Each structure stands twice: as structure tokens, then as C-alpha cells.
Amino acid sequence: MKRVRVSQQEIVFAVFAALFLTFSVFLNGFLSADNMLTLLQNVAVLGILGLAMAIVVIGRGIDLSLIAALAVPGGLVLQMVQNGHSLPASLLAAGLLAIAVGLVNGWLIAYAEVPPLFATLATGLFVAGLGQAALFQLDVVQWSDGMAGFERLGQGSILGIPTSIVMFAIACVVVFVLLRQTRWGAYIYAIGDNPFAARVTGIPSRPIIVLQYVLAALIGCFAGLVLAASVNSMPTRIFNSTLIYDVILVVVLGGIGLSGGRGGVVNVIIGTLLIGTMLNGMTILNIPYAGQNLIKGLVLLIAVITDTLLNPRNEETAQQGDI
Amino acid sequence: MASVHKFALGSIAALALSAVAAPALAQQGLDEPFQKPFREALAGKTVAYVPVAMNFDLTEGWYAGLKKELEPYGVKFVIRDPNWNTNAGAQAVTSLISEKPAVMVIHNPDVQTYAKLLQRAENEGIYVIQINMGSAYRSSAFVGANWIEIGERQTEGVVKACQGKSNKIAIIQGALSAAASAYTLKGVENVLAKHPEIKVVSSQAADWDAAKAKAITQTVLKQNPDLCGIVGFWDGMDIGTAAAIKEAGLTGKVFLATSGGGERKGACELVKNGSFDLDMSYDVPTQAAQMAGTIKWLLSSGVKAGSVKGSEYTTLIPITKENADNQMTCWNLSDLKK
Numbered sequence: 001m002k003r004v005r006v007s008q009q010e011i012v013f014a015v016f017a018a019l020f021l022t023f024s025v026f027l028n029g030f031l032s033a034d035n036m037l038t039l040l041q042n043v044a045v046l047g048i049l050g051l052a053m054a055i056v057v058i059g060r061g062i063d064l065s066l067i068a069a070l071a072v073p074g075g076l077v078l079q080m081v082q083n084g085h086s087l088p089a090s091l092l093a094a095g096l097l098a099i100a101v102g103l104v105n106g107w108l109i110a111y112a113e114v115p116p117l118f119a120t121l122a123t124g125l126f127v128a129g130l131g132q133a134a135l136f137q138l139d140v141v142q143w144s145d146g147m148a149g150f151e152r153l154g155q156g157s158i159l160g161i162p163t164s165i166v167m168f169a170i171a172c173v174v175v176f177v178l179l180r181q182t183r184w185g186a187y188i189y190a191i192g193d194n195p196f197a198a199r200v201t202g203i204p205s206r207p208i209i210v211l212q213y214v215l216a217a218l219i220g221c222f223a224g225l226v227l228a229a230s231v232n233s234m235p236t237r238i239f240n241s242t243l244i245y246d247v248i249l250v251v252v253l254g255g256i257g258l259s260g261g262r263g264g265v266v267n268v269i270i271g272t273l274l275i276g277t278m279l280n281g282m283t284i285l286n287i288p289y290a291g292q293n294l295i296k297g298l299v300l301l302i303a304v305i306t307d308t309l310l311n312p313r314n315e316e317t318a319q320q321g322d323i
Numbered sequence: 324m325a326s327v328h329k330f331a332l333g334s335i336a337a338l339a340l341s342a343v344a345a346p347a348l349a350q351q352g353l354d355e356p357f358q359k360p361f362r363e364a365l366a367g368k369t370v371a372y373v374p375v376a377m378n379f380d381l382t383e384g385w386y387a388g389l390k391k392e393l394e395p396y397g398v399k400f401v402i403r404d405p406n407w408n409t410n411a412g413a414q415a416v417t418s419l420i421s422e423k424p425a426v427m428v429i430h431n432p433d434v435q436t437y438a439k440l441l442q443r444a445e446n447e448g449i450y451v452i453q454i455n456m457g458s459a460y461r462s463s464a465f466v467g468a469n470w471i472e473i474g475e476r477q478t479e480g481v482v483k484a485c486q487g488k489s490n491k492i493a494i495i496q497g498a499l500s501a502a503a504s505a506y507t508l509k510g511v512e513n514v515l516a517k518h519p520e521i522k523v524v525s526s527q528a529a530d531w532d533a534a535k536a537k538a539i540t541q542t543v544l545k546q547n548p549d550l551c552g553i554v555g556f557w558d559g560m561d562i563g564t565a566a567a568i569k570e571a572g573l574t575g576k577v578f579l580a581t582s583g584g585g586e587r588k589g590a591c592e593l594v595k596n597g598s599f600d601l602d603m604s605y606d607v608p609t610q611a612a613q614m615a616g617t618i619k620w621l622l623s624s625g626v627k628a629g630s631v632k633g634s635e636y637t638t639l640i641p642i643t644k645e646n647a648d649n650q651m652t653c654w655n656l657s658d659l660k661k
Contacts, residue, residue, distance in 0.1 A: 029545070029546045032545070034545045035542070035545045035546070038541045038542055038545050039542075041541065042537075042538035042541060042542070045534065132378055132406075136378065137378075137383075137656065137657075138378055138379055138380055138383065138656070139376070139378045139379040140379065140380075140533075140559050140562075140589070142588040142589060142592075144588075155566065155569070155570055156570065162570075227534060230534070230537065230566060231533040231534055231537050231562055231563040231566050232562055232565075232566050232598075233533060233559075233562045235532065235533050235534070235559070237376075237379075237407070238532070238534075240406075240407055241530070241532065279538065280542055283525070283527060283538070283539050283542040283543065284542060284546055286524070286525050286526065286527065288527075288528075289499050289527065289528040290499065
């Protein structure tokens with residue numbers, strides 16, 4: 001009998017398709033253009049964060065400070081404008097802060113050779129603490145008059161498509177071009193695939209690793225601005241939420257292995273779509289919160305188990321472990 | 324005759340003079356016998372404050388209000404910030420009991436976690452004041468909002484706004500684990516039981532998260548564009564609910580009732596710009612003043628901790644377009660800190 005080989009990406013896509021079809025047939029109002037846009041809009045920020053995480057994971061790293069990079073620079077913009085600074089100056093400060101976070105992460109991981117899991121865990125805590133202790137007066141930083149007009153980054157629509165979806169699309173294109181069309185992108189894949197071989201062949205692996213984390217922090221900061229614009233405030237407490245797991249989920253579920261070197265933008269989109277479809281369908285069905293978690297967990301388990309059954313672990317993962 | 328007159332006049336003048344002069348000589352202050360013991364009862368005492376977290380309008384406001392009232396009397400403050408971590412909070416309370424402050428002001432994360440600890444604290448002679456979120460143990464004083472009443476009044480507002488419309492409403496709850504959210508929901512249910520014509524099309528928990536509240540509301544509004552009202556459980560979260568209503572172009576058509584501490588930017592401003600139609604405020608400075616009053620009373624009375632138990636439910640301020648402009652309706656943290 002011929003062995004069927006299906007990648008995790010395809011499995012997840014199949015699960016997504018199955019869910020989508022079921023909802024479309026049985027759920028009134030699910031398959032309307034309006035609802036499709038809402039579905040995408042609700043997961044746009046998650047998707048943008050997924051792209052940031054994807055860059056790092058492809059390079060065989062992980063960035064747990066991503067939510068801090070979303071909350072703190074974004075919150076800083078709102079706080080500075082509230083305190084009377086101009087919007088461009090505040091945006092510049094936020095951008096610099098994000099770059100600084102990325103540089104510290106990258107330096108710790110590439111030069112000090114601290115495992116990314118610990119390095120980013122620590123910087124994330126540090127940055128979130130910095131925000132709470134020194135930058136913000138309150139956890140929820142409110143919108144102020146000086147921000148007028150900026151909410152268009154996350155509200156309203158462009159040519160009938162909600163702006164946050166457009167922002168996700170732009171981020172997808174930028175990351176796609178970076179990963180697939182530039183030399184840097186190729187280097188990231190090479191480092192993720194085999195860091196030692198990459199170094200031997202003369203790839204400047206340390207600067208490229210720093211670049212990954214700077215990009216991730218900048219994309220995180222961008223996601224934060226979209227989020228803040230869409231809810232007219234910055235709930236900086238989001239750092240304490242489980243959002244980071246959702247981001248890792250989107251990436252891993254979409255088929256970007258944590259061992260690095262594989263996957264791309266398409267995987268993030270698939271992962272995001274699956275999560276979005278589940279959330280949207282369950283909200284329409286008005287399933288209670290506990291039930292939602294149960295179903296989410298179940299769907300994930302099915303995806304992971306199917307993957308393990310169809311694609312037994314190869315020698316590489318067996319040696320390295322999954323993370 | 325004239326001399327008699329003169330004498331009489333003279334004596335009257337002398338009398339009058341002495342009448343004026345005598346009290347002037349005798350004008351020594353009268354000691355008010357209770358103020359000194361009062362000052363002594365407060366001076367050097369420690370008030371320990373354990374909120375669920377600092378850095379948000381409610382807990383910062385309570386702290387600023389307490390300090391303003393009590394610090395001039397020489398009361399010292401100890402603050403333990405568990406930063407939303409229930410375990411850290413329980414540890415903080417435990418270690419505080421051995422430090423023996425005079426008063427503990429506790430903001431419970433839930434009904435059970437601190438209950439036993441608070442009882443122990445009062446047995447040790449520490450007055451315990453619970454703020455806004457009570458535990459299963461009833462201590463010397465509870466100062467705070469009546470969540471059931473909040474739920475009822477918000478829902479009454481929504482039901483009224485729905486008259487003659489679709490009668491479809493949605494409920495955006497807080498976090499499922501939070502008792503404040505469950506109590507509010509009970510209040511909502513109480514009113515809905517009297518109004519069978521109202522249909523709840525969605526009742527979901529958004530975890531106090533504005534982004535989640537927005538996502539849920541967007542989906543619900545797409546399914547039910549004729550929705551006439553939403554009961555939200557916290558104004559900090561319902562910024563997201565309001566953003567969804569605004570994006571759907573339904574501002575003014577969907578009545579949004581919410582609740583919160585009445586901070587100007589988070590409440591009055593948002594009512595003024597039409598984001599919220601009703602914001603039930605449990606005015607934080609008033610709560611702080613009531614707590615401070617209770618602390619003064621307890622310390623100066625010298626009653627044994629735990630021997631008297633009472634509640635001071637906050638009189639709610641319904642913020643609507645009519646009073647949102649009024650300077651007294653909302654408060655500023657920066658002003659309260661001054």
C-alpha cells in the first residue's frame with residue numbers, strides 16, 4: 001500500500017476547510033461577505049503577530065517578548081501624545097524602543113548565546129515592567145485628542161475592506177518579499193535549517209539573528225498600533241494574557257516547525273484562518289467560554305495527532321526535540 | 324439730680340466696661356476632649372493596602388484618596404502589589420498578618436482565596452476593610468459597589484431603550500472566574516426575568532479585554548444588525564464594544580450600558596462622544612473617602628477587630644449625556660493625587 005504523505009500544513013488546511021464547510025452549511029449568516037470580513041478583521045492583529053513570530057521561528061528561535069513589544073511601544077505613543085508630545089515624535093520614540101528591544105534580544109541570543117527562550121522571556125518581563133513602572137500612569141492608556149486621525153490605522157475601511165485586514169495583507173506582502181525575495185531571507189532559512197553549516201558557508205549568522213529579532217519587535221510594535229487604533233486605547237495589561245500562546249499556536253498549527261528552516265507566510269495565513277473560523281463560528285453559536293476552550297483544545301489535538309500519525313518523527317526531530 | 328445721673332451713667336459705663344472686659348480676660352480656649360485621643364489613635368498607625376494590581380484607575384484612585392485623607396494624621400501606608408497574581412496576593416496578606424498593621428485594606432481577586440486569611444487577620448487584632456470585591460468572610464467593613472444593583476440598573480436602561488424596537492440584546496461579560504462579573508450577570512438576569520419580551524442573542528465572556536469585546540460585538544452585530552442594546556460589564560473593556568458599534572455605523576441605534584470607576588477619560592469623555600449611553604459609576608473618590616472615614620472611626624473607637632461588621636454600598640452615579648459635562652460627575656487621577 002502506498003503511504004500517504006500529507007504535511008501538517010495540509011492537515012490544518014483540511015481541518016479549516018471542514019470547519020468552514022460545516023459552519024457554512026449549518027450556521028445561518030456565517031457565509032456572508034460581511035461576516036467573512038469580520039472573521040478576518042478579528043484575527044488580523046493575531047495574524048500580524050504570527051508573521052513576526054514566523055520570522056524568528058524560521059530562524060530557529062522563539063520570541064516570547066513579542067507581546068511586550070506590542071504593548072509597550074504602542075502604549076508609549078498614546079501616553080506621550082496624552083502628555084502633550086506630537087504624534088510623529090511619539091511614533092519615533094516607540095519605533096526606537098522597539099528596535100532597542102530587538103537589538104537586546106538579538107545581542108543576547110546571537111553574541112551572548114543565551115537560549116532564545118530564556119533571553120526573550122527575560123526581556124519581555126523587563127520591557128513590560130519598564131512600561132508599568134516608568135512609562136504609563138495606568139494599565140489602559142486612553143486615546144487623546146492629539147491622536148485624532150490615527151484611529152484609521154485600525155478602524156474604518158479601504159475600498160470596502162476593513163483597514164486592519166489591509167494592514168495584515170501589507171504585513172504579509174512585506175514579510176513574504178523579505179523571506180523569499182531577499183538574500184537576508186535566504187540566510188534566515190539557512191540559519192534555521194542548520195546554523196553550523198550556515199556559519200561555515202560564510203553567512204553572517206550573528207547579525208542575521210539580530211536582524212530577525214529587530215524585525216519581530218518592529219512588526220510587534222506595528223501590530224500594537226493597529227490594535228490600539230482599533231479599540232481606541234492600549235490595554236497594556238495584554239502582556240499578562242495568553243495571547244503569546246495563541247501566536248505560537250498560529251505559527252505551529254500553520255505548519256512552521258519549531259525546529260526552524262521551514263514554512264512561510266502561507267502557513268501563518270492558514271493558521272490564522274483556522275483560529276479565526278473557530279472563534280467566529282463559536283461566537284455566532286453563542287457557545288459559553290468554557291465550551292469554547294474545550295472545542296479549541298479538541299481541534300488542536302486532532303490536528304496534532306493526525307500529524308503524528310501521518311508523519312512519524314524523523315531522525316532530525318528525534319535528535320533535536322521539537323523546541 | 325445731675326450728679327445722680329452722672330453717677331448712674333458712670334456706673335453703667337463701668338458695668339458695661341467690666342462686662343466687656345471680664346469675658347475677655349476669661350477667654351481661654353475650651354478643650355475638646357476627643358480630638359487628642361483621636362489624633363493619638365491615628366498617629367504612627369500603619370494601613371496596609373493590597374489591591375489586585377496597581378496601575379489602573381480604581382486601585383490608584385483608592386490609594387490616592389486614602390493617602391490624602393489619612394497621611395496628614397501621621398498614618399503610614401504599606402502597599403503590596405500582587406499584579407493580578409492571586410497567589411502573590413495571598414502571600415502578601417499572609418506576611419502582612421505577621422507585620423501587624425493596624426488596618427488592612429483588601430481588594431479581593433475572588434470570593435474564596437483570602438477569606439480564611441482575613442478572618443485570621445481580624446483574630447490577630449487587625450481591622451480588615453474590603454473594597455469593591457468582598458470575600459466569603461465578612462470583616463469589619465465592606466466598602467464597594469453592589470454588583471447586583473449595577474447589573475439591574477444597566478439592564479433596566481437597555482430594556483427601556485429597546486422599547487418599540489427589536490428587543491434583541493447582547494451581554495458582554497468580564498472574566499468567568501471573577502465574582503464581580505457573576506454578580507453583575509445575576510443582576511442582569513433579575514431584570515430579564517421581569518421582561519420576557521427581551522431576547523438575549525449573545526452572552527459571552529470577553530475576559531475584561533477590549534479587543535475580545537470588539538471581536539465578539541462585531542460578529543454579533545453582523546448577525547443581528549437590528550440589535551437594540553448591549554449590557555457591558557466594565558467600561559475599560561467596553562471601549563472595544565463601542566468601537567465595534569461605531570464601525571458598524573450603529574452609534575445611537577445600539578444602546579450601550581456599562582460600568583466603571585468614573586475616571587474622566589474612561590467614563591465621562593466616552594459618554595460625551597457617544598461611545599457609551601450609560602455608564603454606572605461607583606465614584607472612586609467617594610469610595611476612598613468612605614474607607615478613610617471608616618478607618619478613622621475604627622481606630623478612634625478602639626473596638627475589637629471583627630466585633631463590629633458592616634457594609635457601605637456605594638451610591639451609584641449613572642453617567643449619561645445629561646451629567647457627563649458636570650465637573651463633579653467624573654474625577655481625574657492627577658487631581659486626586661495632588
